[in-house]
Amino acid sequence: MTLTVTLSCCSIDWYYIQPQLSKFCRVISFDRAGYGWSTAIEKAYTSEDVVSDLSEILEKLQINPPYILVGHSFGGLNMRLFASKYPNKVAALILIDSVHENRYLSAEWDTVRRKMHRKNLKLFKFGYLTSGLGLPKLLKLPVGRKQLPEPYQKYIKYIGYRSKSYEAVFKEFLYSEKSAMQLKKSEPLNLNLSVTILSSNNIDPIWIKQQKLLSNLTNNTVQIKTNNNHSIHLENPELVIDTISRAVKQLDDNMSLLC
Numbered sequence: 001m002t003l004t005v006t007l008s009c010c011s012i013d014w015y016y017i018q019p020q021l022s023k024f025c026r027v028i029s030f031d032r033a034g035y036g037w038s039t040a041i042e043k044a045y046t047s048e049d050v051v052s053d054l055s056e057i058l059e060k061l062q063i064n065p066p067y068i069l070v071g072h073s074f075g076g077l078n079m080r081l082f083a084s085k086y087p088n089k090v091a092a093l094i095l096i097d098s099v100h101e102n103r104y105l106s107a108e109w110d111t112v113r114r115k116m117h118r119k120n121l122k123l124f125k126f127g128y129l130t131s132g133l134g135l136p137k138l139l140k141l142p143v144g145r146k147q148l149p150e151p152y153q154k155y156i157k158y159i160g161y162r163s164k165s166y167e168a169v170f171k172e173f174l175y176s177e178k179s180a181m182q183l184k185k186s187e188p189l190n191l192n193l194s195v196t197i198l199s200s201n202n203i204d205p206i207w208i209k210q211q212k213l214l215s216n217l218t219n220n221t222v223q224i225k226t227n228n229n230h231s232i233h234l235e236n237p238e239l240v241i242d243t244i245s246r247a248v249k250q251l252d253d254n255m256s257l258l259c
């Protein structure tokens with residue numbers, strides 16, 4: 001079972017990867033509360049809530065472990081927390097240009113990062129407060145991708161301008177430091193857990209440093225540096241599919257040895 005998650009975007013983000021993976025494994029692309037076709041949520045929404053929701057979904061669908069977790073950007077933070085809370089259920093972790101928790105911990109910020117965070121928070125709050133008036137739609141500022149190939153873009157035009165989507169991204173960003181702290185305080189990952197880090201071509205020294213920190217999560221972590229931008233799963237889906245397929249094959253081989 002492969003599970004995929006990313007920030008501010010919904011399951012449509014995996015439009016190319018999911019059909020290819022479904023040829024040899026079962027795949028779930030998870031829409032967190034408020035995103036995509038999920039219902040809105042009125043409370044604070046943190047990584048703990050994401051993990052709780054995902055765990056409940058898997059239980060109700062009767063989808064048994066082991067799981068291969070795939071997280072892009074902020075989604076990587078959520079998947080790491082899931083792997084920490086349920087180590088016996090996770091066979092492998094694949095992080096696609098994932099954030100490190102330090103990116104959302106204010107004590108770790110320099111002046112530039114602090115200003116960027118404040119600017120983004122204002123932008124998300126603006127979208128949330130004015131979405132009912134249709135202003136973000138007028139300005140062509142949807143939640144999620146602005147451009148995907150058809151027929152997927154028409155769905156973005158529908159779900160990307162809904163008030164609940166703006167509420168979701170605002171609240172997720174508003175409580176991002178709380179989510180980061182939840183991960184910081186969580187149990188370390190199993191040192192034998194297979195982890196693959198796919199890193200972008202981001203030349204920011206802080207980003208590079210944090211990718212290096214991720215590459216040391218376990219004794220079985222491999223970092224793959226790419227020439228792609230942040231959305232590796234859209235720019236280079238073949239690499240992501242190949243990385244996940246190798247994880248599935250390794251899981252199948254391990255299960256065969258146990259039989």
